[in-house]
Amino acid sequence: MSDSEESEMEFQDEPSALGVKVGSTRTVVSGGDVADPDVVRTLTCLATYTDALTGEEHVLYGEEAATEYPDRVRYMLRSGLPESEETTELAKRFLEEFSRANGLDEDSVVVYAIPTIDNDTGLERLTDIIESGPVGERLIRSYPESLCGAVPALGDGLDAIEDTFLAVNMGSTNLEACAYRRGEQLSPFSTGAITGTEVDRRIANYVEEETQGRVNIDLTTAREYKEDHADFEDYEPFSDIIQQPGGGTYEFTIEDSVMDAVDEFVDDAVDEVANVFMPELANDYMKIYQQALDNPVVLTGGMACIPGIVDEFEARLSDELGREVEATTADDPATAAARGAHRIADRLVELDEY
Ligand SMILES: Nc1ncnc2c1ncn2[C@@H]1O[C@H](COP(=O)(O)OP(=O)(O)OP(=O)(O)O)[C@@H](O)[C@H]1O
Ligand SMILES: [Mg+2]
Known part of the structure; x- marks a missing residue:
């Protein structure tokens, strides 16, 4: 194998970099090219309904859940961190649905922007949600939200x-x-x-x-x-x-x-x-x-x-x-933490930290 073939293989093997902020109101993900990222923003909420024909349970998230099921939509991180086992499970489900719907890459290096709140149990639950999440097979790191938001x-x-x-x-x-x-x-x-x-x-x-x-x-x-x-x-x-x-x-x-x-x-x-x-x-x-x-x-x-x-x-x-x-x-503070986390993830990929 020539050097150039080898570096091309390595290049193809590189995981994608993602920045994620799971906020109490909105979840924001930044992916793609760091210089011109693709940013997705959605409400951090979930609603389930039963299929009228098959009886199966389906899940809706984000704006769709909030507008179609205002009566039973759940915001699982209302206070910033999950407060119970039940909301922890709901948050996992939310991340799964969200990742699937947006085609987020499992083979990725992911940086999560997380709050600085003095609540160890809540932070442990958040860690559990992040670690069992569908993305970040190569590496998952978390940095404080305000540091990520300060990056851009x-x-x-x-x-x-x-x-x-x-x-x-x-x-x-x-x-x-x-x-x-x-x-x-x-x-x-x-x-x-x-x-x-x-x-x-x-x-x-x-x-x-x-x-x-x-x-x-x-x-x-x-x-x-x-x-x-x-x-x-x-x-x-x-x-x-x-x-x-x-x-x-x-x-x-x-x-x-x-x-x-x-x-x-x-x-x-x-x-x-x-x-x-x-x-x-x-x-x-x-x-x-x-x-x-x-x-x-x-x-x-x-x-x-x-x-x-x-x-x-x-x-x-x-x-x-x-x-x-x-x-x-930053230019758009509402998405800055996710974009900053994305830049950190991209640097970790560059440094072969995964
Ligand atoms: N364009 C805007 N103008 C005014 N307020 C806004 C705008 N966009 C978002 N907000 C407000 O910012 C707050 C959400 O901020 P952010 O996304 O940083 O919170 P969070 O990370 O979910 O919450 P926390 O860190 O407190 O757990 C909400 O009160 C929202 O209404
Ligand atoms: Mg926050």
Whole structure:
């Protein structure tokens, strides 16, 4: 066999690289060419139904499950991690269906972006789901979600893994903060009190107040209002229509509810980061704290998608700390963790780590 034939064989033998984030709201997978990845995003939910003809049980996942079976759709990672054996099994089933439907390669090196939550049992269950999953026959690794999310925010390569910086992950169920030093996580902090889901709850309450009790929206609608309309740069009031119980429709306009809720979110997040996380970090690693603040704070997680939130966070954090700090985020924070994980997986393939 000539050298070139050999290297071609090796090339064909190379597993594919995949980045996966299984989030409480959405699951995101990034595959294909790292420079121009194929990204798939779906709701992390599942519904089963019985075939009317054969009596067999079928499984639906994602948007289809949520819209067709709102009465019994299950979000198995509601709190960020599986809470029971039952939801662990459901999550495995979800991953199987999702992988099959999207043709994910079993012969792969997979990097999972995982949350930094102080819950060992939950993390063990997540590990079980990942390890028994259909992909990653060659290698499975996990890295913190905020590190993966910072990768696309800090350049075209893997600079995030060489730098020292602070990351703040703003997800559905948790606010996480930590410092990274060459990929090592320092002083990890998380709280379940300041979250995207809490913002949705407040939006629902404020909408009720703003409409003098006439409009009650569910949390899915509140989330959609936030995702479609929250904007710190140029917010536009918007209208919606509900069916009234006695018949007929009622049209209303939302002026303040959405922005009040996200405004409080930023204040709460800045307060927690500046007054709880940072003092702990400074106490543990004074030098790292100083060094990290010379670099931009990287905001990750879906809430970082809100237009203008990075500038707001930067201004309010600078105010709170009494010194100029910068903040930054990736192009599309909602998919950044999966894309960053994909880049790490690709590098592991390149390094023959599998
Ligand atoms: N375009 C958008 N505008 C505003 N908010 C968004 C947008 N996209 C996603 N979000 C919000 O971001 C949150 C989801 O973020 P992310 O996907 O990082 O969470 P997660 O990883 O599932 O949750 P967690 O890490 O807390 O377990 C949700 O509250 C969602 O509504
Ligand atoms: Mg998350």
